[in-house]
Amino acid sequence: MTVEFKSDRSRLPDRELVEAIVCMANAEGGELWLGVEDDGQPTGLHTEHQQLAGLAGLVAARTSPSLAVTVTPVQLGGVAVARIAVPKAQGEVSTTTGVYLRRRLKSDGTPECVAMLPHDRASRASSFGLMDASTQIVAGATLADLDPLERERLRQCVQQYGGDRALLELDDEALDGALGLTARLSDGSGRAPTLTGLLLIGREPALRELVPTHEFAFQVLAREAVRFNEFRRFPLLKAMDWLETNFRPYNPEREMQIGLFRVPVPQVEMGAFREALANALVHRDYHRLGAVHVRLDDEGLTISNPGGLVDGVTLANLLTTEPRPRNRMLADAMKRVGMVERSGRGVDKIYRGMLRFGRPEPDYRRTSATDVVLRLATVDADEAFLKLVVEQEGRQGRELPIDSLIALATLRDLKRLSTDELAAHIQREPVQAKKTLESLVEAGLAQAHGNARGRTYTLAMGVYKADGDKAAYTRQLGFSSLQHEQLVLNYVRQHGRIQRADVMDLCRLTEGQAKDLLKRLKAEGKLTLEGAGRAAAYVPGEEPKGA
Template sequence: MDKTDIIKIIEEIRNGASSEMVESNQLDLKRYPDSSSHENSKKKLSSLLREYAVAFANADGGTLLLGIEDNISGTEAITGCHNYDIDEMRRMLFDGTKPPIIAEIEEILQREGMLIAVKIPKSPRIHSTSSGKKYQRVGKENRLIFPEDETSLKVAKGYDYTAGYLLDVGIESIDLLEVARLRNWIEKYTPASEILKLDDTDLLKSLGIIREIDGEDRLTIAGLMLLGKEQVIKNNMPQNEMIYFRFEKSDVDPVQSTYMKLPLLKSIEKIWDFIEPFNSVHLIKDAFLETPIPSFPEDVVREALLNAVVHRDYTLPDSIYVRMSPHKLEISSPGSFIGGVTSRNVLTHPPVRRNPLLAEIFQHIGAVNRGGLGVDRMYRRLLSYGKLPPEYPEINGAVEVVLRNGTFDEAMARFIGKKANGGHGWRLEELIILHHLRRNDKISTQDASEILQRTQKEASETLNLMEGVFLERVGTGKGTYYQLTHETLSSIGEKEKYTRIKGLSEEQKLQLLKNYIETNGKVTNEETRNVCGVNRDQAKRLVRKLINEGFIKQKGQGRGAYYEK
């Protein structure tokens, strides 16, 4: 928070705002400690600085603004700071925190007195006071961090939980059948991989499943989750669980329930074994070819499961849930999005890894793409099949992906397949826009920006590239939008839709314009374009016809011209 922002907050206090109204996760206001005893004042100040420095450093950073009462408002709340020593405050912070915190301390002179802003940066480490107390800023409060909460905080700060190890779990806990399963996965996804030539021990070391720690070979937590014996996993990693429910008529009472605390590769395979018998397939017949379109494509389900496994928060005691019904498949995993990823940018945000070692193992296997293209692939496959794209609903404390088995758009699937066979290399952005226009008459640059999860400039470039091939532009300026061309609509069996969305006949446009003039008394060229959805030259032509009919007369010249009855 810079000085300008702080001064704005001070002005809000003067104007009647209370501290409660302006405080936040990154700002707190406090009276500068004052006591008849100088030593008591120093102790209070030192305690205050230590607590807030630790709390802010362990969260997102923040500013402690000293010299303002936190329980009143108006100018009386601004009491200022007296008899302070900036260098001494810095020493208090440095000596009173572990690891030491270095803060920026700034004096801000106001007419009511001197205020002091203590600015604490966000830290990649976990800090405590010199007495061992650990705080974290949560909302407008400083909360104590208890030992059971530290692992979650470490993960939030970048600590890799899966790269750690458990003292009582050694490499003898590895299930050799799971090692064989691991080799099968590598052969499936990267058959030419050199690591297949290694013996089991060297293979596991090359993947990071076994690591030398303090001079001893240790089974990492990632390795335990992937290859551990079932009983060892149940005893030591109860959160390494997947739960599968299948529903038929009711979304409340499952007809099948399975709870699995198994090695991860085995769990993923079993989930697909449960899904496959109920995964109906539709055949698209084209000449001598038949293209199977499953309700839930296997590669899409695999990507969704791998994302859940790789990105979930293993410090939470919850499970991964897979819920299958005739109309949808839901996969949810514990832990919210991290690193700036949200449900609104999951398609385009650079990959952020909560469990780096586990992610790297799946990358080396070849099951997960290093570039974080899993979500892209899910979108591409579903849209190519004429299906709805994956959905990511907003859920606190979890990430969920929903795969719909709704309306199957065979005409769109045929069109996409035919173009691909003809040599068109589909870009994902094209598929998303076509899917949108299949269900909507038009799309604006803003609409495209939202569904593509791109900037408006990037969305505009995509629309321009598609213009003349699949799209045609309608209108000008801010009113510009795009619609499918006659050829595209004809190809997907909606030739009559073009006539409907193309707009009104000229006679209808003239009548629409007359109605507007009757209501408003006059009209400009820009208003004509907006009312009738035409360009500048077309608007001039419509206006000229009304002038020739004697319905309106021109007033003014050039840019100031308008037309009235």
């Protein structure tokens, strides 16, 4: 997707060069190598392209808006070629002759340039936040296409889910205006439904006719046999109610006693399910055909929606980036109704619904440029971990911060953790990761080991005692200092010498810990240092008499 080779042996026409650059800019950007064959063989620049000084200006002059590329001469295989760095266009760009192209991958994985159709352009603009399709009046829609029964459902949702109660005091017209369900016509002749209005309270026939991209499916597969498979085009509030009602029979729940309370333990936490479902329906790309799929199989629950992550949101910052809804008006309406997390941190709620029960964190790894795919594992809950979380939240009188919950889950899985390792899991800076771990130490849930340089963390001994598995605490701490010493001395006896890197690998110690261990063994006469620098190694020493 991000690398293109163009032969220049017969002088690539300027039109083809500019169109290839526009094509890349309207996708992910990348590098175009001029003077390189499709198989990667450099054959050099045509004589008319040897002077590259004006190439960037040519591209800027023949694109609209002007595209700034960077041209760098490169010597490859004894010939001169040009590396043209193409930025990702913030919006859409065309040639000055009005040609809109975008780059995509074919079914065989090779790239191609295709025409950028109007719905592609609108979809791209919405992914950059340059336009909000949910605020637009739907062509052909009238106020008669809004369903009074769905408007009443909306009011009931406000009461049931703790939405903005000020909405309950408004009449129908004021309610529609407050939530952006209708907008004034450009000629001032009245109001008409927006996309938000049709999606929330539209009549089903109107949705099928006027919003053909809206569709969702619920599928249940058991050992590859289809137990449930239905497609619907309900308005969103009815859709969520229908999906939740049909999902509950396949979501068994039991209870466990924790102190004085009985805590429900469902296969999938319903708050996380509802939030993931709402995210898929609200943030999908309504310019693209394709259904929102809710699929339950033997391995877990998968919720997917057409339209990749919006610009600026990646799998590496899902937990920390500011909310960037593709359909802002629709998202705001759903927040005010109470159907989604009002802070915009719905991903946190999904994570909490999984990790609190000791299950794996939500899996977004199958997400692509065209689809967001969320996988929730339906494995058995870790009752000991749930008990730990519930009791700690009871002591604090509030929910554990999501970073602390991730840290506890990661400590349980990895046994030992550094601040850098946790930083990657919570998608924050190491400073914040250290603060999170130290707060767990203060709460008696974690234990710190080592100095500031090589400091690591494990779950506290009390956690394992409460779980009835005292041996696990010993296992997680690894070898004692005496065992480390014996490992090193046995290694030296077998191999005649040992270096610091060998000690780090053998005993799973940090560089500082390995250095301290070797220094102590040398002081005790058990090892002798030979050489210096990278060649330094320790050999058997002569222990002092009486040692």
